[in-house]
Amino acid sequence: MSLYRYTIRRLLQIIPVLFGVFTLTFVMVHSMPGNPVRILLGVSPSQQLADELIRQYGFDQPLWKQYLDYLWRLLQGNIGESFTRNRPVMELMLERMGPTVVLMGVSYLIALPTALLLGVYAAARHNRMGDHVSRFLGLAGLSTPNFWLGLMLIFLLSYEFSIFPASGYVSPLEDPVASARHLVLPILTLATAQTATLMRMTRSSMVEELSQDYVETARAFGLPERRILLRHAFRNALLPLITIIGLQLSFLLDGSVVVEQIFAIPGMGRLGYNGLLDQDYGIIIGLNIFFAVLFLIGVLLTDLAYAYIDPRIRYD
Amino acid sequence: MSSESSTATNTEFEAESGIVATLKELRYSPTAVSGGFIVAILIGMGLFSTIDLYVFDKQLITALLADPHEMDQINAYAPPSASHPMGTDQFGRDVFARVIYGSRIALAIGLIAVGISFVGGVLIGAFAAYSGGYTDDVLMRLIEVLYSIPGLVLAMTLMAIMGASIYNLFFAYGIIGIPAYARVMRSEVLSIREEEYVDAARAAGLPTYKILLREIIPNGFAAVLVQATLSLGGVIIGAAALSFLGFGVQPPTASWGRMLNTAQEALLIAPWVAAFPGLMIFLTVMGFNMLGDGLRDAMDPKTSLKNSYDEDNLPVPGADDSGTRTQTAVDDPTSPNIDLQDGGDD
Numbered sequence: 001m002s003l004y005r006y007t008i009r010r011l012l013q014i015i016p017v018l019f020g021v022f023t024l025t026f027v028m029v030h031s032m033p034g035n036p037v038r039i040l041l042g043v044s045p046s047q048q049l050a051d052e053l054i055r056q057y058g059f060d061q062p063l064w065k066q067y068l069d070y071l072w073r074l075l076q077g078n079i080g081e082s083f084t085r086n087r088p089v090m091e092l093m094l095e096r097m098g099p100t101v102v103l104m105g106v107s108y109l110i111a112l113p114t115a116l117l118l119g120v121y122a123a124a125r126h127n128r129m130g131d132h133v134s135r136f137l138g139l140a141g142l143s144t145p146n147f148w149l150g151l152m153l154i155f156l157l158s159y160e161f162s163i164f165p166a167s168g169y170v171s172p173l174e175d176p177v178a179s180a181r182h183l184v185l186p187i188l189t190l191a192t193a194q195t196a197t198l199m200r201m202t203r204s205s206m207v208e209e210l211s212q213d214y215v216e217t218a219r220a221f222g223l224p225e226r227r228i229l230l231r232h233a234f235r236n237a238l239l240p241l242i243t244i245i246g247l248q249l250s251f252l253l254d255g256s257v258v259v260e261q262i263f264a265i266p267g268m269g270r271l272g273y274n275g276l277l278d279q280d281y282g283i284i285i286g287l288n289i290f291f292a293v294l295f296l297i298g299v300l301l302t303d304l305a306y307a308y309i310d311p312r313i314r315y316d
Numbered sequence: 317m318s319s320e321s322s323t324a325t326n327t328e329f330e331a332e333s334g335i336v337a338t339l340k341e342l343r344y345s346p347t348a349v350s351g352g353f354i355v356a357i358l359i360g361m362g363l364f365s366t367i368d369l370y371v372f373d374k375q376l377i378t379a380l381l382a383d384p385h386e387m388d389q390i391n392a393y394a395p396p397s398a399s400h401p402m403g404t405d406q407f408g409r410d411v412f413a414r415v416i417y418g419s420r421i422a423l424a425i426g427l428i429a430v431g432i433s434f435v436g437g438v439l440i441g442a443f444a445a446y447s448g449g450y451t452d453d454v455l456m457r458l459i460e461v462l463y464s465i466p467g468l469v470l471a472m473t474l475m476a477i478m479g480a481s482i483y484n485l486f487f488a489y490g491i492i493g494i495p496a497y498a499r500v501m502r503s504e505v506l507s508i509r510e511e512e513y514v515d516a517a518r519a520a521g522l523p524t525y526k527i528l529l530r531e532i533i534p535n536g537f538a539a540v541l542v543q544a545t546l547s548l549g550g551v552i553i554g555a556a557a558l559s560f561l562g563f564g565v566q567p568p569t570a571s572w573g574r575m576l577n578t579a580q581e582a583l584l585i586a587p588w589v590a591a592f593p594g595l596m597i598f599l600t601v602m603g604f605n606m607l608g609d610g611l612r613d614a615m616d617p618k619t620s621l622k623n624s625y626d627e628d629n630l631p632v633p634g635a636d637d638s639g640t641r642t643q644t645a646v647d648d649p650t651s652p653n654i655d656l657q658d659g660g661d662d
Contacts, residue, residue, distance in 0.1 A: 016457055017457065017460050017461055017464055020457065020460075020461030021461055021464060021465060024461060024462075024465075025465075025473065028473055028474065028477050029473075029477070031477055032476060135347075139602060139605050139606060139609065140598075140602065142549070142601075142605060143549060143601040143602040143605050145553045145556055145557065145594060145598065145601070146557075147556075147557055147560045147576060147594075148576060148590070148593075148595075148597060148598065149594075151576065151580060151583055151590045151594070152590070152591065152594065155583050155584075155587045155590070159583065159584050159587075250466045250467065251466075253466040253469065254466045254467055254468035254469065254554075254557075257468055257469065257472075257561075258468070258557055258560070262580070272469065272472075273561065276472055276473065276476045276563075279476070284473060287469065288465050288469060288470070288473060291465060291469055292464040292465050292466075295464055295465075296464050
């Protein structure tokens with residue numbers, strides 16, 4: 001099977017999963033206690049206003065009809081309507097995608113090189129002091145709850161020493177300097193656990209490569225150790241890491257919800273959080289589907305990159 | 317490292333008694349011993365607060381420190397002092413006493429949620445892999461649906477439906493963990509199914525359920541056990557994050573995540589209310605991670621965590637994301653490299 005056909009097959013495999021995600025979230029939101037219209041309109045809404053809203057969003061229809069209607073709209077690319085904000089969810093999501101993408105993107109850009117560097121270093125000093133220190137730091141980074149780290153960073157770097165602002169978001173297109181200053185703390189918060197995870201993976205992958213026969217051969221030929229490390233072992237060690245990079249999207253999406261909440265960043269995670277508090281069916285379903293799509297596409301891309309890079313892969 | 321040569325011996329020649337041998341090996345790993353020490357202290361705190369709460373009605377902790385639920389408005393946001401080693405919160409409650417009581421909640425969530433995921437995942441994964449064919453496909457697609465929604469988002473949605481309470485938190489995190497275990501178990505069983513001793517059992521005429529329960533599941537257990545230890549920390553952080561966001565444990569129950577939620581508002585005037593519960597989460601998770609890391613080190617390198625996303629059947633030569641699976645092979649060039657045999661043939 002060619003890479004092309006493999007890609008098509010993988011894309012087709014995503015469809016039933018997304019259908020499952022939709023069905024699951026649809027069932028979940030409709031089993032929520034309470035009436036969303038009542039939450040929207042307050043304690044004593046006028047009956048007329050409530051009726052109007054209920055009719056407008058089809059809540060008076062039988063559930064199976066609502067499900068099919070929703071599915072039909074979904075197939076046309078509409079992931080839902082927010083009734084608290086009276087707008088299509090897709091529009092709301094795209095509007096707030098900027099800050100989340102910047103946050104996650106910069107976080108990757110910082111975490112990846114740091115992790116690779118530390119991981120290779122640790123593997124090169126396997127079972128010596130440098131390795132033990134890196135391993136300890138890796139474990140510590142992995143064990144730090146991001147919301148606590150965020151709060152402590154705010155306290156230290158923004159309250160005690162007023163170096164960085166404690167909250168808010170400025171678009172890098174508007175004012176790059178202010179934007180960077182606002183991003184430092186959220187990105188530190190988001191990237192710490194990510195760096196730690198990637199670093200541990202890099203290290204174990206490198207340690208494994210360094211144990212292979214070809215490394216022994218290269219050593220026997222008298223190649224300099226640095227060259228063995230970087231030119232031979234590192235290239236092979238990168239392969240399994242590619243898969244992990246895609247899977248990490250899930251943690252980053254989770255992390256963005258927490259970080260956007262702590263630092264009051266108007267991103268997708270915050271939109272979803274507020275949607276959950278408001279019981280906004282459209283936003284909740286939209287959020288779950290949107291995040292699932294992002295995750296599945298991320299995983300697909302990394303798998304394809306992997307299959308493309310590694311000639312040993314069979315596509316079956 | 318003194319433990320490594322013996323680890324290699326154990327894993328290669330006594331694969332059957334894997335779990336017991338591994339647990340014995342653990343004492344040679346300084347990481348695992350320190351981790352175990354932290355976890356032991358936590359379990360002590362958890363047991364103490366549980367017994368104190370249900371048997372002595374908070375008398376013990378009141379005698380030692382202060383009642384974790386008693387409010388004292390005059391002393392609100394008192395900084396750490398001799399009488400309140402970690403200060404007090406917005407209602408003047410002793411933070412130290414609440415931190416100790418919080419260990420009960422953290423451990424309960426970790427153990428119960430992981431227990432639910434463990435049992436559910438092992439059963440689904442083993443059943444899917446052994447049945448194969450259509451059953452396997454359908455089950456794994458369902459698992460993939462759960463897996464494709466980021467955990468915290470799914471947990472928040474579940475909690476919004478069921479209402480914020482600690483029992484729902486157990487359930488939500490239990491459900492979310494199932495895919496990871498099912499995947500690990502499935503990939504284990506897929507390779508174990510082809511082992512010679514399973515063929516032998518089949519040839520000897522053992523019924524299917526006996527093969528599954530006596531030959532296959534026990535041999536796949538090791539990998540899932542490592543997965544459980546390693547994911548405990550993540551579950552504790554995740555559950556605390558939910559409480560922090562207001563979807564988890566509700567007041568007045570002392571939980572670390574919930575304490576951080578309220579501490580956020582007074583970060584400027586009373587940073588200690590946020591610092592100590594968070595530090596406890598960190599130490600707890602660190603303890604479990606160190607224990608899990610040590611466990612994996614001591615474990616058979618062959619059964620370490622398989623690729624966490626193997627749905628697409630991509631053979632990934634040597635792509636195990638395990639920490640230090642081939643430590644032995646590196647230091648001891650004479651030891652046979654196990655990976656060469658099992659790499660990429662699943």
